[in-house]
Amino acid sequence: MGQRGSHVSELFLVDCEVGEDALLGGKTGNGLKMALRGINHARTHVAATCVGQGIRILDEAIDYAREREQFGQPIAEYQAIQTMIGDSRAELAAARALTLEVARGFDAGPPIPYIDIACAKLFASETVSRIADRAVQILGGMGYMESHPIARLYRDVRLFRLFEGTSQIQQLNIAKHAIKHGVSDHFRDLVI
Numbered sequence: 001m002g003q004r005g006s007h008v009s010e011l012f013l014v015d016c017e018v019g020e021d022a023l024l025g026g027k028t029g030n031g032l033k034m035a036l037r038g039i040n041h042a043r044t045h046v047a048a049t050c051v052g053q054g055i056r057i058l059d060e061a062i063d064y065a066r067e068r069e070q071f072g073q074p075i076a077e078y079q080a081i082q083t084m085i086g087d088s089r090a091e092l093a094a095a096r097a098l099t100l101e102v103a104r105g106f107d108a109g110p111p112i113p114y115i116d117i118a119c120a121k122l123f124a125s126e127t128v129s130r131i132a133d134r135a136v137q138i139l140g141g142m143g144y145m146e147s148h149p150i151a152r153l154y155r156d157v158r159l160f161r162l163f164e165g166t167s168q169i170q171q172l173n174i175a176k177h178a179i180k181h182g183v184s185d186h187f188r189d190l191v192i
Contacts, residue, residue: 043121047099050124061135084134095124115177122170125160
């Protein structure tokens, strides 16, 4: 459906034996911990990719809205178009800030709470999907045509809500963590 630039395929391992010296984590039982760290890093990467795609999509939509005229003026001058652009820009700023916070946490060294990573991945992937949907709406029929990059980008971003854990998995993980630990302690260092 999308992601034509990323070649993917199924991989089948049949009668495959792996020696003890090749175990993740060096010994039985450590592999899941290492795999989860890799997944959390990948989720951060997905969030960053969503922000980048959101920037591209919103720029495409704005460029089109500036050029496309209806009733003697660019459609960018219509409030209905402006509200879609405004919502997209605001959500993009929030997704970027959350993703940067998580990425900085990875760079700082100590493990960043996985729940923050889940929040960034969920918010950024849902945000870029909304931005892509609005972009198609702004472009109207042109947004649906394969000749415009928005159609491809719209299909491509759909995958971000699926891989490295679906949005629903992220929601469940976030909710379970909040129910178990509460929320205020997590944000105790927040100065308002």
